[in-house]
Amino acid sequence: MKNKITIKDRYEFLKIILCGKFKPFLKNEIDENIVSEVFYKLKKNLDKNNYKQKLINYLKKYYGSNNEVYLTSSGRNALFFILSNLKLRKKEVLIPSYSCLGLIEPVLNKELRPVFVDIDDNLNPSFKSIKKSISNRTGVVIIPHIGGTFARDTKKIIEYCKKRKIIVIEDCCQAFGLEYKKKKIGTFADISFFSSGIGKPVFTPEGGWIVIKKGIIKNFSFSELEHENYDEVYRRFSDFNKKFSNNPFHVLKRQIVDRLKSISKKNNPSFVNKKKKDLNNLSAYLILDQIKKHKENLTKRSKMANYWNKFIHINKNIKIITKNNSIYNKFFIYSDKVHKKAFLLSGVEVENGYVPLHLRYDFKKFIKTDLTNTNKIWEKIYSLPTRPSYTNNLT
Ligand SMILES: Cc1ncc(COP(=O)(O)O)c(C=O)c1O
Known part of the structure; x- marks a missing residue:
């Protein structure tokens, strides 16, 4: 099989989608009938539940009483408000x-300067690189737990930064539900943030939250937020439900739209500092609905990871990146394009890894030290699907 995607491959791919044999990388797992009922009742004021408060209560109980929790409409807004409050x-x-x-968008919106650091073989920031990049201008270090895998240098980074009065923030957008030595992710550093948006462990159209140890930031505040009505949120849920379905027509439409978007965005990053939205009560309902299933979902995702491990084990040309200490929000692997193409042609949608930020737009102007590992591996990384609902049709 050749490396390049040919016209014949595209035709085969189209046939797979139209025959309904396609496993999309992401799939909505929220029951649309229940959502439409809740939407109707909230709109007519027949449901008086404050789902936002319920979600806060759930999260406070989850993280423990020495933490404050604030809801936001996305992970990036969560980081934006953390940075605003840190002054x-x-x-x-x-x-x-x-x-x-x-991750970079809120940093730029706050007119701060990103400094790029290198990753370890788990795709998380490496202590070695952070140590090299710290200077007397460093205010914050952010540690993402990419793909839901524990960043193994977390403790070292936190200790090193504490001595130098540098603030460490855990980016747990892809890692809700992860624990390391029985400690919950997001409670290693004093400040952390989460997302319940597209492709996240709690997979809903939007949302996020901030977790801060009590006393770290006094009087945490939000600038004026834009409120949406229930109709707008419900319309977005309906689009989300279609976009992330098995329906061949919607799958095809998503493929085309995503492709066009990626082409049109190539030279045009739009980091306009727009007014931020508040999290709507209906969105909070959706998050609560999914978050309550997180333990069951963790088991299912581990099952998916086991399945892929066995599947790949026999192929010496594919390297598994996501191993232990992970909730397998992504199952990262590393291979030549020919294997990636084989997954696609067997009907398994894979998700491309990131193009490193220092290679996008004009971001090369920002400081970077040594990005050896990033440069060496990024082009061959992609992820296999691990949505919990896939365990229903494992063969
Ligand atoms: C590691 C990481 N950080 C931050 C974000 C931003 O979250 P959101 O899309 O909810 O703004 C994402 C989302 O893609 C992410 O994967």
């Missing part, structure tokens, strides 16, 4: 280059 004098923020726009 930093030292403007440099260390982030891994192997990451997403959602």
Whole structure:
């Protein structure tokens, strides 16, 4: 099989989608009938539940009483408000280059300076690189637990930064539910943030939250937030439900739209500091509905990881990246394109890894030290699907 995707491959791929044999990388697991009922009742004021407060109560109980919890409409907004409240004098923020726009966007919106650091073989920031990149201008270090895998240098980084009065923030957007030595992710550093948006462990159209140890930031505040009505949120849920379904027509539409978007965005990062949205009560309902299933979902995702482990084990040309200490929000592997193509042509949608931030737009202007590992591996990384609902049709 050749490396390049040919017209014949595209035709085969189209046939797989149209025959309904396609396993999309992401799939909505929220019951649309229940959501439409809740939407209707909230709108007519027949349901008076404060789901936002319920979600806060759930999260406070989950993280323990020495933590404050604040809801946001996304992970990036969570980071934006953390940075706003920190009122930093030292403007440099260390982030891994192997990451997403959602991480750099709030840093740029706050007019802070990103400094790119390298990753370890788990795709998480390495202590060695962070140590090299810290200077007397460093205000913050952010540690993402990419794919839901524990960043193994977390403790070392926190200890090193504490001595230098540098703030460490855990980015747990892909890692809700992960524990390391029985300690919950997001409670290693004093400040952390989560997302319940697209492709996250709690998979809903939007949402996020901040966890802060009591007393770390006094009077945490949000600037004026934009409120949405229930109709707008419900419309977004309906689009989400279609976009992440098995329906061949919607799958095809998503493939085409995503492709066009990626082409049109290539030279056009839009980091306009827009007014931030508040989390809607209906969105909070959706998050609660999914978050309550997180333990059951963890078991299912581990089952998926086991399945892929066995499947790949026999193929010496594919390297498994996601191993232990993971909730397998992603199951990262590393291979030549020919194997990636084989997954696609067997109907398994894979998700591309990140293009490192220092290679996107004009971001090369930001400081970076040595990104050897990032540069060496990024092009061959992708992820196999692990949505909990896939365990229903494992063969
Ligand atoms: C590691 C990481 N950090 C931050 C974010 C931003 O989260 P959101 O998309 O909810 O703004 C994402 C989302 O893609 C992410 O994967």
